[in-house]
Amino acid sequence: MKALLEQLRGLDGLTGAAMGGVAVQLQPIPGTVPVIQVSIEGREELPIFVTCSDTQLLCMCYLWTDAEVKPARRTELLETLLDLNPSVPLSSFGRVGDRYVLFGALNRDARVEDVAKDVAELSDNALDALDALSEFLK
Amino acid sequence: MSVIKKMVTLLRSSVREIGESVVDANATQIYEQEILDSRRNIEQARVDLTAVMAQEMQTAREIERLKREMARYEGLAVEALDKSQESLAEEVATKVATLEAQLEEQAKAHAGYAVQVARLKDLIRVAEARIRDHERELAIAKTTESVYRATQSISDNLGAGGSKLANARESLERIKRRHENLADRMVAAEQLDKELGDLALERKLADAGIGPDAERRRLVMARIRARQAGAEGQG
Numbered sequence: 001m002k003a004l005l006e007q008l009r010g011l012d013g014l015t016g017a018a019m020g021g022v023a024v025q026l027q028p029i030p031g032t033v034p035v036i037q038v039s040i041e042g043r044e045e046l047p048i049f050v051t052c053s054d055t056q057l058l059c060m061c062y063l064w065t066d067a068e069v070k071p072a073r074r075t076e077l078l079e080t081l082l083d084l085n086p087s088v089p090l091s092s093f094g095r096v097g098d099r100y101v102l103f104g105a106l107n108r109d110a111r112v113e114d115v116a117k118d119v120a121e122l123s124d125n126a127l128d129a130l131d132a133l134s135e136f137l138k
Numbered sequence: 139m140s141v142i143k144k145m146v147t148l149l150r151s152s153v154r155e156i157g158e159s160v161v162d163a164n165a166t167q168i169y170e171q172e173i174l175d176s177r178r179n180i181e182q183a184r185v186d187l188t189a190v191m192a193q194e195m196q197t198a199r200e201i202e203r204l205k206r207e208m209a210r211y212e213g214l215a216v217e218a219l220d221k222s223q224e225s226l227a228e229e230v231a232t233k234v235a236t237l238e239a240q241l242e243e244q245a246k247a248h249a250g251y252a253v254q255v256a257r258l259k260d261l262i263r264v265a266e267a268r269i270r271d272h273e274r275e276l277a278i279a280k281t282t283e284s285v286y287r288a289t290q291s292i293s294d295n296l297g298a299g300g301s302k303l304a305n306a307r308e309s310l311e312r313i314k315r316r317h318e319n320l321a322d323r324m325v326a327a328e329q330l331d332k333e334l335g336d337l338a339l340e341r342k343l344a345d346a347g348i349g350p351d352a353e354r355r356r357l358v359m360a361r362i363r364a365r366q367a368g369a370e371g372q373g
Contacts, residue, residue, distance in 0.1 A: 031291025033284050042316050045309030049292055053284035055277040060288070062305035096289045130310045137307050 004034035004052050007112065011038065011050075014116035019123070020092045026045050038119055048119050057106040059118050061126040066098040068137050077136040084129075090118055101124045141275040145282065166279075169272045176265040176272075181267070187258040194251035196245050204241040208234055 005028055015038065016024040022041040029035040029049070038048040038059075049060045067079055081093040081100075091102050102125055104118040211234045218227035344351040 029288075029291050029295050031287065031294065033287040033291065035288045035291050037292075042320070043313055045304050045312055051284055051288035053277070053281040056281050056284075058281070058285060058288075060285070062289075062292075064229060068306055074247075096285055099289065127313060130306055131314075134307055134310055 002109075004036060004050070004057075006117060007057075007110075008036055008050060010112050011036075011116055011119065013121045014113060015040070018116050020118040026120070041124055043123060043127065046123065048126075049117070049124055050115065052108060055108055057108055057110050057115065058103055059106070059115065059122050060101045060103040061122055062095075062136055063100045063102055063126060063130060063133075065100070069136055070136055073136045077133065079138075080133065088125050088129070090121045093129075102129060141271075141278050145278060148282075166276065169276055173269050173272050176269045180262050180265045180269075183258050183262045185257065188263070190251050190254045190258065194248060194255060197248035197251060200244045201241060201248060204237055204244060208237045208241065211237065 005026075006108050012024040012026050016022050019040065024041065025039045027037040027039065029037055033051055033053075036050045038047065038050060040046075040048070046061055049062075051058050051060065085092050088102075094101050094103055102122060104122050106114060106118055110118075211230050215227045215230040215234065218224075218230060340349060340351070343349040344355075346352075347356075
């Protein structure tokens with residue numbers, strides 16, 4: 001199994017190209033599991049994090065925390081997320097601890113070209129979702 | 139208990155706890171060992187299965203052969219009786235009886251092999267199901283741990299830098315504003331392009347002697363010529 005950073009070599013260029021020539025930066029995050037932060041020019045506030053386990057490669061974008069959700073509309077938001085889940089191409093909504101995430105899962109041995117496609121799609125979807133669902137946030 | 143049920147119980151804990159405790163090293167080792175054992179069992183069962191199936195086919199062939207033999211000897215016994223050869227018929231009947239005993243033996247063996255084949259196939263099925271289960275369990279546990287650990291690293295890291303994952307609404311506003319700026323710049327650039335384009339066209343028209351500029355030059359020229367002509371007339 002290749003090291004994550006090695007597997008993702010060229011992800012910056014490929015993602016940038018997939019998004020019409022924007023600048024993309026990769027930054028490893030120190031910790032006990034491999035995590036690479038992907039920052040996309042113009043969307044620095046919504047970085048994508050790529051991490052992996054033995055069986056999967058995950059691209060994640062943190063959307064908002066539980067504390068940011070309007071309590072009165074929480075159930076409605078959760079139902080909306082469930083309803084949206086099957087429709088959003090390549091990405092799924094989820095929650096890690098108190099953070100809502102949008103993520104895409106790939107095979108552990110995915111090609112960097114496929115990861116780039118997923119990252120670009122995820123970034124577009126995350127921005128779109130944030131825009132569409134911001135009415136549920138404080 | 140199903141893997142997902144276990145996860146649901148586990149997910150009631152905190153992010154840090156989950157990151158640290160999903161994969162019990164001991165349990166992982168046991169599962170990995172069981173997967174290895176099951177793989178080995180499957181391999182052995184496949185080898186056995188091939189051998190037993192070969193024997194099953196052999197007995198089936200033998201049964202066919204014995205049945206044909208019995209039919210042939212019974213036919214011969216009938217012929218012997220037809221020719222009033224009683225003792226010969228008796229002898230043939232003894233032969234048929236022996237064949238019949240052999241046939242029964244083969245049929246019993248054949249049935250035994252069939253049972254063994256079914257048992258081995260079940261064994262393989264069960265072992266493969268166990269491997270799939272353990273692999274799925276390990277995958278779910280390890281992925282959960284990875285995701286939670288990654289989230290922990292990301293929060294720790296961003297927290298250490300003095301910033302945190304920004305408020306979603308603010309992030310959205312900032313991205314949108316940047317996007318609008320870009321859109322505005324593009325509109326401005328487009329307008330500029332258009333204006334410059336228009337200017338270039340007018341210059342080309344003027345060069346070709348068309349349009350108000352060209353007319354103005356012609357009129358000025360005519361005036362100058364008239365003045366010159368006047369001066370010559372006076373001189």
